[in-house]
Amino acid sequence: MNHFLQVLFDGLLNGLVYALVAAGLSMIWGVMDVINFAHGEFLMVGMYVSYWIGFFLDVDPLFSWIASGAFLFIMGAATYRLIIRNSLGKSAMAPLLATFGLSMVLKNFCMNRFTPNFRLLSGTVLEGKTISVGGAILSVPQLATAAFALVLLACLYWMLKRTRLGWAIQATAMDSEAAELMGIRTENIYLLVFGIGGACVGITGGLMTSYLAVYPEVGSLFSLIAFVVVALGGFGSIPGALLAAIIIGLVESFTGFYVAAVVKYAAVFAVYLAVILIRPKGLFGW
């Protein structure tokens, strides 16, 4: 029973983090119908930013997420300006492949500069702290990241549903030409959405350095999981992404514990395939 609770909590916490990673991707997909293949590498860059700030300036990830979030906001916006805008509309695959090229560049740049070694910050405020809930032991850094993810997701959702900016983003997603005619500067919306998408992973990555090692390949798996979460939730839907991320997190932790650690991702992708074949546009897709 203790195991069960432990596995359940692990899955939930991971799921919440996945949800925030996926939310950025989902927004970009929903608004522009573009898959940002470098999304996982953005996460990796966010982790490195936070790691180096922690390493050289002794700033705790609890604070440096602001910097990594801002850095990735700029990087996301720059990616839109320099790559996406120029490849959009040329062919369906162009933005996806261009961002794949970007992911290769980022990953191998970090490999080249920072070596493939795993790097983990030591001496962080929350390091090693745990709390016990009904016999399950939860790591505080992970709990903090998950709680943060939940708050940020709520903010994002509120922004989309309740602010003028959010309405403008939604209008652009539905029909960019009509939105343009209504006086919305869709170009700016795209830029902003890419920035926000970057900031989401920047913040998550920043926080994650308090409990996860950073290395050049760390983003690859998160990329794939984020794709699956978004497709499972239905693109553009934040509640969909949250639900899908929790499902994925739980499937991962339960198969990882009760079957075998190696097959957990096979199970994750198999569950995704099974659902997507029944609901081709995801749980919340339209």
Added chain:
Amino acid sequence: MAILTVRNLTKSFGALVANNDISFDVESGTIVGLIGPNGAGKTTLFNCVAGLYRPTSGRITFEDRDITNLPSWRIARMGVARTFQVVRPLKEMTVLENILVGAYMRTGNPAEAMASAKRCMEMSSLSHYMDRRAGGLTIGNKKRLEVARALATGPKLILLDEAAAGLTTTETREMVELILRMKSEGVTILMVEHIMEAIMPIADKLVVLNGGEKIIEDVPGVVVEDPEVIRAYFGEKYSRRLRKGAKEGNDDGRDA
């Protein structure tokens, strides 16, 4: 003898009934016009016959064989070709390649397919545009391409969905000539048409739909006299004019 029979065909989309209990026949070797105001259910009916939609109920037979629930490619192979109201060229392929796709339905031999495609291309006066990208053609040529491609499948029955809509007067005349040429080669034609001067002189029979129901099925002369048709579709004025001088002023009718 009827080559195509439609019996009690009903097609509904949720609460909307697009076709309600429609029955009619298309006799072999004739031109049958399917007319009616916008939203009368003509294209839906076409899509049911061509196998793109599954009818909610009713029965469609072609050459005495039930084709009601067959997939569209199977219906095409039995000898029912169609054109689309909104033209659908295979954009990145050339005009000749578009027609070849149709021609390959009857033969796997490249030389035979090429010969048959070229014949259809000439018949529809597209030879000049042979190597053009189909996506870059004018609307008139795209409409012709729709017909040529359908013709290349060697059909016994061809369904033309507004083949003359959006064409200039000259182009419309050419399209009518093409349709008559197909008829003379023994192809049966069922056509949806809005442009009256395209259909009135050539149709052997008209089937009139309104609000998803069939109003009448008869020769053009009788149909234009039918009070219900006049009320539903033509309007009093046009039909009076049509009765007066059937052929004198083609262009007058356009604004009706």
Added chain:
Amino acid sequence: MNTKKISDGIWYLLLAGALVLPFIPGGIENTFHGHVLTMVFLYASMAQAWNIISGYCGQTSFGHAVFFGIGAYGAAMAVVQFNSLPWYGAPVGALVAALVSIPISAPCFRLKGHYFAIATFAIVEIFNRLFMIWDWVGGAIGLDYPILEDGWRNFSWSSDKTGYYLGALFLFALVFGVVRWIDSHRMGYYLRAVREGQETAESLGVNSSLVKLSAMALSAGLAGLCGAFFAQYNYRVDPPMVMSLDMSMKFVLITILGGLGTFWGPLLGAAVLIPLQEYTRAYLAHLGSGVDLIIFGLIIIYTMIRQPTGIMGLIRGLAPRGRDASNDGGDR
């Protein structure tokens, strides 16, 4: 018709030239560019196999590493586990790849756009993990070839690698030959018709599901053969080496760089990217790891921004604008 004659001419000239090359001293033997040429032919073949379903038929698959991998395991299993010859393993692997592709892709074809792409990503990951834990095929360690006698019988050479070169050339001639044949026959027209408009194709008697499935099976089978060659060439196989997303993407990128859905595209793409990668890896090694892949990535980005139709698009743009290039007045 004229372009077809030019294409024919280039094709036979290329085959003849490539066949003569090993007989010129210093042409292939044991040189580094012998290795590079072998890789060019292998990746061109693989990209062309992928091009059948994704370029001609328009169903962009990111899952072809799976079929490539199954073929590689086919050859390796025959040699390592059964002490048999790769000549039996390769066709079996190709056949299994083709058979596996059908139940996998049939449901995925219902998915549209990015949903299809992501489903194919997921399939690669599933196969990768399953092969990792499948002991019979060597699990995560993979299969290492024993020491074998050089020659065609074992399809393995340790000193003079001309045999591999000829093998890759044969593979190239086979895959490109198949596509050439398809291109000028009914299948080729049907593939492109399905890509351009499925409902339209069906209205012309094309059974689009059958066309897509048979294209996928053919594509997967040929990919399997390429994989078998890859295992023979590397003397080993393990899951990340053959069944990875990076491998899948390589086929995609080569084809796109060369020209998607064109006959020459896969060869042109491979002829540019593979030497670039091999030579930068060899000569820029002092700059540290990953430089070759950074350059690779930059080229992809640049291509997608400036020339998404690839090298073929560039060539067509250079050619004098013939009748076929222009519109006849456009839409009104």
